[in-house]
Amino acid sequence: MEQLVAILTKPDNIPILAMVPVTIGLVFLWRKAALTNDRLIDEGGIEAVRAHMEGARPERGDDEDPDLGRLHTWPYLVRVELIATLIVLLVVTIWAIGIDAPLEQLADPTRTPNPSKAPWYFLGLQEMLVYFDPWIAGVMLPLLIIGGLSAIPYLDVNPNGSGYYGWKQRKFAIVTFLFGFLILWFSLILIGMVFRGPGWNWFWPWETWDPQRPIATPNQNWSDLFGIQSQLLAAIFGALTIACYYGLAVVYWFRRKASSPTLQRMGRLRYAITAFLFLTMMALPIKMILRHALGVKYVWVTPWFNI
Amino acid sequence: MSIRAPKPAEKTSYRRLFWLLALLNLLAAIWVVWDDAETRRPWKRVQSQWNDLLEAHGQRPEPIAIRQVMNPALGVVDRCQTCHLGIDRPGFDGADIPRVFRTHPHRKQLLGTRHPIDRFGCTTCHQGQGAQTKGIGGATFDHGRNDRYWDTPMLSTVFAQSSCATCHSKEHTLEGAETFVRGRELFVQLRCYGCHETPLAQVESGFDPAPALDHIVAKSSAAFVTAWLRDPSAFRPHTVMPSFWPKPTDARGRPLAENDPAYAHWQRARDREIASIVAFLSTIQPRSPLPEQPVPAVDDPALVERGAALFDKVGCRGCHAMGSGTGPDGKAGWQSTFGPDLSRVGEKASPRWLAAWLANPSAVWSGTRMPRLRLDQEMRNALVAFLASRRAQKAAPAGDAWPAPDPRLVAAGRDAVRRYGCYSCHSIPGIDATAKAGPDLTDFGDKTSDRLAWGDAKVDCDAPALECWTIAKLEQPRHLAGKNLALTMPSSRLDADQARALAVFVLANRLRTIPADYLPTLPAKQRALDRGEALLAQLNCRGCHEIGRTEKKVLDEDGEVDETIYIPQGGQIRRYYQQIWDAPPPLTFAGRKFQYPWLYDFLSAPGPVRPWLLIRMPTFRLSDPQIDTLIRYFAARNDQPYPFQSTQPPPLGADRGPAEQMFRSFQCYRCHEISGATGLQAGELAPDLTNVHRRLKADWVRAWLRDPQTLQPGTKMPTYFPLEDDDEPNGPRSTPCPDCFGGDVTRQIDALTGAVFELGRAINLAPAPASQ
DSSP: OHHHHHHHTOGGGHHHHHHHHHHHHHHHHHHHHHHHHHHHHHHHHHHHHHHHHHOSOTTOOOTTOTTTTOOOIIIIIHHHHHHHHHHHHHHHHHHHHHSOOOOOSOOOTTOOOSSOOOOGGGHHHHHHHHHSOHIIIIIIHHHHHHHHHHHHHHHOOOOTTSSSOOSGGGHHHHHHHIIIIIIIIHHHHHIIIIIBOGGGOBOOTTSOOOTTOOOOOOOBOGGGGGTOOOHHHHHHHHHHHHHHHHHHHHHHHHHHTTTOHHHHHHHHHHHHHHHHHHHHHHHHHHHHHIIIIIOBOOSSBOSSOBO | OOSOOOOOGGGOOOHHHHHHHHHHHHHHHHHHHHHTOGGGOHHHHHHHHHHHHHHHTTOOOOOOOOOOEEETTTTEEEOGGGTOTTTTSTTOOSTTSOGGGOOOTTHHHHTTTTSOHHHHTTHHHHOSOSSOOSOSTTSOOOTTTTOTTOSSOOOOGGGGGGGGGGTOOSOSOOTTOHHHHHHHHHHHHTTHHHHOOOTTOOOOSSOOSSOOOTTHHHHOOHHHHHHHHHOHHHHSTTOSSOBSSOOOBOTTSOBOOTTSHHHHHHHHHHHHHHHHHHHHHTTOOOSSOOOOOOOOOTTOHHHHHHHHHHHHHSSGGGTOOOTTOBOTTSOBOOOOOSSOOOTTHHHHSOHHHHHHHHHOHHHHOTTOOOOBOOOOHHHHHHHHHHHHTOSOTTOOOSOOOOOOOOHHHHHHHHHHHHHHTGGGTSOOTTSOOSSOSSOOOTTGGGOOGGGOOOTTOOOOOOSOHHHHHHHHHHHSTTTTOBTTBOOOOOBOOOOHHHHHHHHHHHHTOOOOOOOGGGSOOOOHHHHHHHHHHHHHHHHTGGGTSOOOEEEEEEEOTTSSEEEEEEEESSOGGGGGOSSGGGSOOOOTTHHHHBOHHHHHHHHHSOOOSSTTOSOOOOBOOOOHHHHHHHHHHHHHHTTOOOSOOOOSOOOOGGGHHHHHHHHHHTTGGGTBOOTTOTTSOOOSSBOOSTTHHHHBOHHHHHHHHHOHHHHSTTOSSOOSSOBSSTTOTTSOBOOSOTTGGGGOHHHHHHHHHHHHHHHHHHHHHSOOOOOO
């Protein structure tokens, strides 16, 4: 437990410790607003939400008013943002005086600290390096994350749920976000913070970080689980596995195209991009499970690259 | 509608919240400025206290300012003197002065011209955070010791000595770094260098750290080796052999109770490993056979008694302890700790092996430091019988049969020998010893705290982590083991002082680049003395010889010098001799006394100078550079020129007749043998004078004739020219022959010296007398 206390009281980890309750609190705020709006929509459609937003404003009650339920950015939004800015400024100032920057000694390339941990916002990326080779974990996946996030406005064809909180109208988008960011990304950061010790080995919080601990490196590939010896067959088997995985999206498309208006509205290209991004995101937790449960190092092994 | 409508955004006023936040931010900004303001700097408060102190001492106050020493050559940026203002000023060392302002306790010795503080700063020796003047957060400044990210926290006081070696690694004696020097000696004495490489250890070349095990089957018994491995100190309390199976401890380093299951487990594992090692040792095939020598009847009591007398007299006592160490005066006293204590050697070594060993140690083990004593057969027989009889009452004599080994056990034993690194000290046939068993210590002192493995140990210690770890490791090497960390370093059974001294030495191993103009240059004399002292210590010359002495004046009631007592350095072996002239000669004045060519010949192949003595100068296998080091040392010790110097007296010329007349009338030949000089009666009391012209320097002979007792207190040589007044050491001297040379003492001494030299030369030039 000493180890856990040491980790939790480290100044480096304050942002992580603050991030978790703040984000969960925000999710609860969202949930409250979303459930209210869902009920209003059930009772009177989107107009009911607008009327609700208009609230205790009896002088304006015209249902036909296009501004009903809407406000100007200036000054109503900007002034709230200004207040938020002042709060953040105050917190950061007090933080800066109260807690010294966790600076370490002059960097020395011949003497790296063990463990060498990335700053909190990169800890998730560093943890991803455990499961994928650097070119995937360090280059491809970050690019996909940035590109995918930027692409969302163009992929999103759902007209509902814009400008107000809700749940029923955007279940897929919300679940994907909550899983991908709140669960997956936070888990990666928390694992990197709490469970990774010297040599980036896994230590439970009640274990002392022991640099001498023998490391059991997982050293079998996906094909080894099936007893495939030949390098060529293993490469083909790995390629097939990955093809099957992404093939799930194709199967889903052909099975649900006829019955799902959403898929029809999206069209083939938007669907393909969305499905690719979604499956790529899900590949990370799948690989984590394969690694931790079965000790799988690579799914697809070729002489040129390994996935 | 049951849902309560929200308050419209434009109805909410943020005015008051805004002003509140604005005010708070303003206060925070003021706090930032104030927190970093000059007046909050702790050192300013310290400096005003210093000014108060100066005023109390009647001195003028000094300006408040940062005092910084910067020296890029040494990598020093030190602001230590910003607070430690009295460190380089005399007179601030009273107990009433606050610690921070006190004068450096070794200011005269270490600072000043040797390490001027404005060039060396403080961190060069003490480490710590030189540029820092305040603590982390609100904490008091602790010189980097409470900063977990600072790799070089300030060393504990005695550990500052470990920094000396950064520049002074070559020097053997190092004033002010006594703990470091002691640690270095221990490192060599305890054979730490067998397993650990370090450039700082001054290890003699040509000697093995421990005996080669070629002849272990002929030398010892399985029962002895088993008991010895279990606990070497039980057999020989001060042995160098460490314990490879030290008693197990708990996480806090306390010994486990014997009824603890872990204790029983340890005992079983120990006995299993030792049995396998003994089995392996029994299969050793020596690389060369044991040289066979006649083995005497060891049960002969007369032989044993003769051996006991010889042991005290031929020089064994110079290196070895034996029994209680009772001298002729019947009192127990000084015993040498240089070589093994031989009190129970009969349990360890067989008579057959002892006979071979005493005949010529290096023929049995080429890497031994034991010199050859050139003993004749009769003496060796007596010594073998005596040594073989040295065993505890019940113990079986060494040399009994070894049980037939089980091949599986032998293989396990070979593994154990490799694992424990036995081969690092003991040369073992069939085991490759290219790599030392322990980690290289070259940069041990640079280890950062995150590189220390504590295992499952709990160590309470306030000092910097590296010091704590090193001391804990040295005191109880297996204490720091853990579930995932098996340790094989043996325990040398160190006490706290030894462990600390060794830790100081081990921590001195740091990788530093020091500019050449900062490296010390010893004057030639100093270097000669330094290197000589190192060699004297290695060869244990002082085990037999007095080399150097300090004088202590005893004052009488009136404060006048009543008596001068000489405290000799070394030569304590003399307490085993009834008469001082039967003991090894003092070498304090060897540089003044001996001619260098003779000294070279003698050191490379010693022969008898006083053949009637039992004590003998052993044959060390010295190399030319070693002999050169010794001669340079003796010369430097007595401030003699080296290597060239006139040694002969001027020719006597017309004085020759009277001089020889005087030589006869003084009756020198009554005591001194003069070989081949017919007509003179030889005595067995004083050295042969035949070779004086080759052996001694004329200046020495003159000084010797003038006042032998000062040069060698207790000598039998009579003082022919006593002082007329004892209280005036430089006053006139009287002579037994007032008529010779007009009663001039100086001329008489010159004449006698010349006579001795010319006598020898004449004999040596004459054809050798036909042998009969």
